[in-house]
Amino acid sequence: MKHLIDLNDLSVEDVEKLFTLAEKLKRELKAGIPHPLLRGKTLGMIFSKSSTRTRVSFEVGMYQLGGYAIFLSSSDIQLGRGETIHDTAKVLSHYVHGIMIRTYKHSDVLDLARYGTIPVINGLTDLMHPCQVLSDLFTVYETKGRLKGLKLAYVGDGNNVANSLLQGCAITGMDISVASPRGYECDAAIIEQARNAARKSGSRVVLTEDPEEAIRDADVVYTDTWVSMGQEAEKDLRIRLFMPYQVNSRLFSLAKEDAMFLHCLPAYRGYEVTEDIIDGPNSYVFEEAENRLHVQKAVMVALMSDDPV
Ligand code: CP
Ligand code: NVA
Numbered sequence: 281m282k283h284l285i286d287l288n289d290l291s292v293e294d295v296e297k298l299f300t301l302a303e304k305l306k307r308e309l310k311a312g313i314p315h316p317l318l319r320g321k322t323l324g325m326i327f328s329k330s331s332t333r334t335r336v337s338f339e340v341g342m343y344q345l346g347g348y349a350i351f352l353s354s355s356d357i358q359l360g361r362g363e364t365i366h367d368t369a370k371v372l373s374h375y376v377h378g379i380m381i382r383t384y385k386h387s388d389v390l391d392l393a394r395y396g397t398i399p400v401i402n403g404l405t406d407l408m409h410p411c412q413v414l415s416d417l418f419t420v421y422e423t424k425g426r427l428k429g430l431k432l433a434y435v436g437d438g439n440n441v442a443n444s445l446l447q448g449c450a451i452t453g454m455d456i457s458v459a460s461p462r463g464y465e466c467d468a469a470i471i472e473q474a475r476n477a478a479r480k481s482g483s484r485v486v487l488t489e490d491p492e493e494a495i496r497d498a499d500v501v502y503t504d505t506w507v508s509m510g511q512e513a514e515k516d517l518r519i520r521l522f523m524p525y526q527v528n529s530r531l532f533s534l535a536k537e538d539a540m541f542l543h544c545l546p547a548y549r550g551y552e553v554t555e556d557i558i559d560g561p562n563s564y565v566f567e568e569a570e571n572r573l574h575v576q577k578a579v580m581v582a583l584m585s586d587d588p589v
Pocket of ligand 1: 330331332333334335404412544545546
């Protein structure tokens, strides 16, 4: 692993290694055992969009690993005034040991990796959210003890999170059913990739417009906001269109009795999910948010340590 930009670049073995390391780091942290595996290393964190979880978990994670993280808002650095990704990548490569970036265009993240000489971590683009989905799958693995053979249902917008879920499930052998309204489906190229990966792992990829079909007998039910960052102007239209995809008790009752509810957060109660579900006994959203820290620490160690464990 040189970067973490696209889950499709990972094998199931890469994912298993990251999970083993994340489990160890989580156990050590809870036991108060320090693990300064990135002592003397610095992470640059470029943000062109808002963030609570990603920013704080990377910054705290770096601190816990004995390193240092610098928050770089794109509105404060020269990138926001038109300096190129090319020049930014070349310059930052001389100062820091890795870059985490959250931005709009996925191609900007690819360019950062192409022109720089240090590892790049995708902290969300309009197309993908790989760190989120690794943490989601880790949460399922911790709770259910396996991934292969389980069914995840994603109901709602075919957005960045849904695209990465398609990839992550297909690689790890989980069945995935995605229900979204016509015109709001996942990325066509990613669906194709996921189908290819699923053929290898033996999982099933189902795309439908019918939320009931998707959720039936699911082990994990996942949804995300209907209005992602950058889509604020479409808010009213989206809310009207997506209402039939709301995860409420009626829809959730079609999943398995012990189904987990996941949401990457931030959540909008009363829209994509009702309060009784997200704050109910089947919800693991805060475990999921916590695991961002442990999984991303494993990612940073895998990419940035001179001596990866
Ligand atoms: N889930 C997630 O990435 O949250 P933030 O936008 O708060 O980073
Ligand atoms: N799909 C959401 C995820 C936020 C973490 C967005 O892109 O805004």
